[in-house]
Amino acid sequence: MAVRRPPGDVTYQNSGRVVCVTGGSQGIGLAIAEGFAKSGATVISLDCMDSSQKNESIQQIHCDVTVSLGCETAINQIVSEHGAIDVLVNNAAIQPLESYHPVHELDESVIERMTSVNLLGYLRMARLVLPRMIQQGSGVVVNIASGQAHRTARGVGVYGPIKSANVMQTRQWAVEYARHGVRVVSVSPGAIDTPMVRATLDAQGGSEALANRHPLGRIGSPHEVAAAVLWLSSDHAAFVTGTDLEVDGGLGAFGAFADPY
Ligand SMILES: NC(=O)c1ccc[n+]([C@@H]2O[C@H](COP(=O)([O-])OP(=O)(O)OC[C@H]3O[C@@H](n4cnc5c(N)ncnc54)[C@H](O)[C@@H]3O)[C@@H](O)[C@H]2O)c1
Structure with missing residues (x-):
């Protein structure tokens, strides 16, 4: 099933806004960074890997979200250069191939790495940026x-619970910071065509089966996730906070006994 309309062509007015995206070198993060840049924002990608796709309108700062001092230096640089973070x-998150096992078979170093990037990385960045937003x-x-x-699902006994924690971070922080004019939202994608998913499919196969698990009959594009992020970040969503938006081709609506076709 084809994507009916190339997403990303709905534009928002983001000129004057400073946007910081972690993991903006590829995949969903790159599409989000491109979407904001296209709508006029000043966009900074913080990533531990250089992007293979050079985009002059996206500033890249090398940053590993597991290193607190590096995160602090990067955020200070953004604020001193651009004066704000809107x-x-x-x-930025990881789901390494070696994590697709029952938890008792996992090496503790894999668990610690996923926790440090996927859970603590979100917390590190929020702790640094929220004081600025409060100000x-x-x-x-x-x-x-x-x-x-x-x-x-089988094989996501660490990744899944940490992603649930990302949703709970959203709710908790939304409640905490609403009085400061700060909104906190999250997006839960279904399978999206990115290097992360490609690596898994290359190793495990099942591309068609994965597509068919989504009632819309395909996996999503990174720009379809970016479109949701752009809307949620805009004033059109000014009354939305603490919300998680599933962008998943109907995957979440698909009951265990349902047949999508
Ligand atoms: N692709 C999917 O199907 C899918 C589905 C649901 C959720 N997600 C989520 O979407 C987000 C992006 O996933 P993706 O598929 O684009 O992944 P990806 O692996 O294609 O890209 C992730 C980016 O994060 C960067 N990154 C990884 N570790 C980092 C670190 N320690 N510090 C800084 N940058 C780091 C990588 O260098 C890379 O550029 C993740 O939060 C992921 O959990 C993806």
Whole structure:
């Protein structure tokens, strides 16, 4: 099933806004960074890997979200160069191939790495950016969670619970920071065509089966997730906070006994 309309062509007015995206070098993070840049925002990608796709309108700062001091230096650089951070998108996360096992078979170093990137990385960035947003009296934090935050599967016994924690970070922080004019939202994608998913499909196969698990009959594009992030970060969503939006081709609506066709 084809994508009917190339997403990303709905534009928002983001000129004057400073947007920080973690993991913006590829995949969903890159599409989000491109979407904001296209709508006029000043966009900074914080990633531990250089992007293979050079985009002059996206500033890249080398940053590993597991290293507190590096995160602090990067955020200080953004604030001193641009004077504000209006949107933080916590997107950088990992799901390494060696994590697709029952938890008792996992090496503790894999568990610790996933926790440090996927859970603590979101927290590290939020702790650094929220004081700035409180000072500004405005801001939006978007946490990229996952469909696996909401439902079970074999082989995601660490990744899934951490993604659930990303949704709970969203709710808790939304309640805490609403009085400061800061909104906190999250997006839970279904399977999206990114290097992360490609690596798994290359190793495990099942591309068609994965597509068919989504009632819309395909996996999503990174720009379809970006479209949701752009809307949630905009003033069109000014009354939305603490919400998780599933962008998943109907995966979440698909009951265990349902047949999508
Ligand atoms: N692709 C999917 O199907 C899917 C589905 C649900 C949720 N997600 C979530 O979407 C987000 C993006 O996933 P993706 O598929 O684009 O992944 P990806 O692996 O294609 O890209 C992730 C990016 O994060 C960066 N990154 C990883 N560790 C980092 C670190 N320690 N510090 C800084 N940057 C780091 C990588 O270098 C890379 O550029 C993640 O939060 C993921 O959990 C993805």
